[in-house]
Amino acid sequence: MKDLLLEDTFVVLDFETTGFDVRYAEVIDIGIVRVEGGMITETFSSLVDPGFFISEKIKNLTGITNAMLVGSPKMPRLLPRILGFIGDNVIVGHNVVQDLKFLDKYTRLYMNRRFKRRYLCTLELSRKVLPHLPSHSLESLADYFGIEHGRLHRALEDALVTAQVFLELLNILWNNYGIGDFFSLKKLSKSGRI
Numbered sequence: 001m002k003d004l005l006l007e008d009t010f011v012v013l014d015f016e017t018t019g020f021d022v023r024y025a026e027v028i029d030i031g032i033v034r035v036e037g038g039m040i041t042e043t044f045s046s047l048v049d050p051g052f053f054i055s056e057k058i059k060n061l062t063g064i065t066n067a068m069l070v071g072s073p074k075m076p077r078l079l080p081r082i083l084g085f086i087g088d089n090v091i092v093g094h095n096v097v098q099d100l101k102f103l104d105k106y107t108r109l110y111m112n113r114r115f116k117r118r119y120l121c122t123l124e125l126s127r128k129v130l131p132h133l134p135s136h137s138l139e140s141l142a143d144y145f146g147i148e149h150g151r152l153h154r155a156l157e158d159a160l161v162t163a164q165v166f167l168e169l170l171n172i173l174w175n176n177y178g179i180g181d182f183f184s185l186k187k188l189s190k191s192g193r194i
Contacts, residue, residue: 009036010090010120012166014158015099016062018054022101026050027075028064031155032085033163035092040163044085045156047072062153076110083107091119094138094162122166129172141165 012033019025032044047064049072059065082103093099096119107115126136133144142149142161145168149161 007037008090009034010092011035011086012092012159012163013086013096013099014093014155014162015102016058016064016153016155016158017102018050018052018058020098022098022105025102026052027102027106028054028058028069029062029155030078030082031157031159032082033156033159034085034089035163035167038167040160042085043156043160044081046078048078049074064154075106079106079110086117088117091117092122092162092166093119094122094158094165096121096123120166122162122169125169126165129169129176138162138165141168 012035014031015027016029017025017027027048028050030044030046030048033040034042047069049069051074053066054064054069091100100115100117100119104115107113122138122141123136126133126141130136130141130144133140138158138161139149141147142165145165147161147164147168150157
């Protein structure tokens with residue numbers, strides 16, 4: 001029955017942005033990972049030209065420089081590829097609601113429609129499954145599970161680590177709570193209305 005859960009396909013999404021306020025900030029780095037049958041099968045990654053110079057604070061956090069963004073595609077060109085990669089799959093991410101707000105912003109701006117998908121947040125899930133941990137940051141969870149990682153705050157690296165953290169959290173759910181075959185990612189996930 002555990003295998004039924006792991007047969008689901010989901011995508012893990014991470015954006016690096018120029019700030020937290022979706023109204024004014026822009027995405028500068030995209031990382032998406034497709035997981036099928038519990039295995040990472042495909043990745044999508046791109047830097048994104050935000051149309052303005054990024055701050056020193058963002059450069060220091062992400063390691064992304066303005067020079068790296070020169071010549072990168074802009075969001076209107078990337079959005080169809082992003083949506084195609086995601087498909088109809090459940091989206092997983094660490095504090096994923098923030099990333100979904102950006103996707104909604106772009107689909108409304110460039111496609112005149114809302115972005116709605118089912119999603120699971122590893123931050124929320126880890127707080128419920130591992131309440132004893134002092135921190136539920138992605139780095140803390142990766143360290144807790146012994147997941148090797150390079151520099152976090154780059155989108156693809158964060159998405160890859162989040163995918164592994166999510167699989168570990170699913171194992172805890174299965175082993176500790178004996179979840180049966182009624183359990184699927186679509187039933188566990190929340191509505192994508194943001």
